[in-house]
Amino acid sequence: MSVQIKLRLRMLSDWHIGTGTAAHGHIDRRVQRDADGLPFVPAKTLIGVWRDACEVAANALDSGPAGAWHGWVEYLFGSQPSHAAKEAGQGPDPSARHPRPAALVLSGPLRFPGRLGPVLAGRPRLREVVTFVKPGVAIDPQTGAAFEGMLRYEEMARGGMTLVGGAELPGPLTADQRRCALALLWAGAVLVEGIGGKRRRGAGRCRLEPSGTGMPPTAAGLEATLTEPPADLPYPDDRGPVVGAETRPAGTSWERAEVTLELITPLLAHDRTIGNLVSGRDHAPGWIMLREVLSRLGEGAAAAARRGDLVVTPATPLVDGRPGRPVPCVLAAAKDDPDRIINRMAQEPVGEDAIFKRLRSGYVTAEPGGDAAVRKPGFVTRMHNTVQDATQRPDESLGGVYVYRALEPGTRLGAEVRVRAGVLSQGWQDRLTGTWRLGRSRKDDYGTVCVTSRPYDGGPARPGAAASLRKGELLRVWLLSDVLVRDRRLAPSADPIDLARALCGAFADAGQPNLALKPVLRDGGRVPTSYETSRTDSWHVGWGLPRPSLLGFAAGGCLTFEITEGGLGPDALAAVELGGVGERRGEGFGQVRFNDSLLARPIEATAPVWEPGTGAQAAPADPGNLLDPGEDGHAEARLIERAAWRAEIWRQAEFHAAATGDRVLGPLAGLTASRLNAVRGLLNRLDEDPETLRQRIARLTARWPDKDNVRTALEELLTTQDRLWDLLALPTTELCLTSDGHQALPAELRREALRTLLTACLAASTRRAAHQGQRALS
Structure with missing residues (x-):
């Protein structure tokens, strides 16, 4: 526990x-x-x-x-x-x-x-x-x-x-x-x-x-x-016995769960390290989610993943409410007009001067017939350092300063968890809901994810997806994740010929033997095949040791194959789309999509590239959303309120001091410098009761000219509560965080505000009188 x-x-x-x-x-x-x-x-x-x-x-x-x-x-x-x-x-x-x-x-x-x-x-x-x-x-x-x-x-x-x-x-x-x-x-x-x-x-x-x-x-x-001597440490020296594969019967159909991930803290799924910059991926690969999935599904899940009966797809940013698909490599944007996109698999560039560059990142909608607008998630960049114990400063020998670039909080991702029918008990989808910790540095600032899971509702229909393919027809393959295949010497490969062999094996397992595929590499001015290679540096968390780097086809690749022998039915196409192709399919590798309508049609209109901002916009303040006394955070809110009131009091004091109308001082503005200094002495007596203060004012002004007006003005300023706040006219609605702030702060800050206002106005009045005297002498 x-x-x-x-x-x-x-x-x-x-x-x-x-x-x-x-x-x-x-x-x-x-x-x-x-x-x-x-x-x-x-x-x-x-x-x-x-x-x-x-x-x-x-x-x-x-x-x-x-x-x-x-x-x-x-x-x-x-x-x-x-x-x-x-x-x-x-x-x-x-x-x-x-x-x-x-x-x-x-x-x-x-x-x-x-x-x-x-x-x-x-x-x-x-x-x-x-x-x-x-x-x-x-x-x-x-x-x-x-x-x-x-x-x-x-x-x-x-x-x-x-x-x-x-x-x-x-x-x-x-x-x-x-x-x-x-x-x-x-x-x-x-x-x-x-x-x-x-x-x-x-x-x-x-x-x-x-x-x-x-x-x-x-x-x-x-x-x-x-x-006393401390207790023994919880972790043992050995890792325990290896659990063998279970032999539960699995059906041919799949049970599926839609998993939605909302990032509470930034998510760092390691992509590559350049110098001291650790750059994260723009999605959550299946291999970083597999551990959480297996721990929640319990007995039988790990064995199912080893057999290929459990698949965790990559979690990609949501586009139109569905997990986005990695942008196909056959999409290209005009160099001078990035919003203008063409499909190089179905159309050629128009115009002699048009220069198009291949899109290398982003996601497109999974809705059938949707536009080719490219969505890109936002990132946050944070700097950290490794501190040496002796000097308590960052030290280059220990790593020094390093930077993390991770998916920003608030990003919503979508994935699927697929399990062969009959492997797990009913309702296994509900067990995936909860809080997950994913990616690097998940013990502190990164990787906290709120996950919601529900049974798959069928998703949007895909016109033409169930069509059969015969000999001589083309099979267009869109890689939705990285794909790992091997050549005849069992070495990792990124050759379309080896991918064709792996596809034939997957279709044979799905009931379509005797199939032969031939890669199509040229088609006039069009691009039937476009792909990149990927490299994943893996790590075994349980063993605490590195694993071999994984080389293969990168997500987003598009390849075209000609059926030279045999044919393909809709059931086989659907089975391979769900089960995947190649190695490590349980970790999200090998996800493919066949003959998608987006690859077969030209793109007529422009499709803007959309990328969210780096931070959330602050919502307008709700005047009624205030903290009550005794509520957690009330003391800290009062400290912030007090600082904000003081800053606004200083601002208003300087405003009144710079004004030439002497709205604050009134008849006091005509006093001599020595008498104004005597008025300043009253500011140290503001703690006295009003009656005592009035007596002091009367004694001070007894021999001054226009003593009645001066005495009345001083009494109104120093003893009347509302006069001060009427002069300052503070925007109390904008300066209050607590429900009792508009009552407590005026009483608490009245003397301080009065000293600030009168000190600024008296000093300004003295300066103006001195300047006028100098001009008169000159």
């Missing part, structure tokens, strides 16, 4: 977790923000400082850099076999067999609590005060003075906020093991004192507070756990 842990991170000072980028001419270091434009603490950042704190605790408990408690650190946060060796200047650890994954899984970044984030998302005036810009300089260590030209501006998130998140410690764990794990996590949390940039210089002071069943431990239980 897993252990759920709630996390609260209280920011005791201003903090900065940056993106590594700048806003030219404005900010040199920007704070990392989510899709709502609000700062957050990435799970990777929290994991790093929490692990360091747990290592400090383990070092004290083991009285050295190695021991049983260090093994628990490795179990909770994963192993880093090359980390210690590189820091010590040594080679790889010969005793390390494979890296161990982290048992502790965070549910994503730490964000503002409760409804505070959604309520803030539609209020730009309040969002902008969550952060502020702080100037800084670089100091010359020899002279102690600032370097020339080294002034910088850094964006900081406001302190006093509390961010919340969650973590999970999966089981099964014994009671002793659970107690050891929670005690070490709690001890490490107590030692976490700072997070983010500049934390050694006062920024990022924080307090991490984990809670949940068994957290925090009792004083007696904690002392006993930390002083």
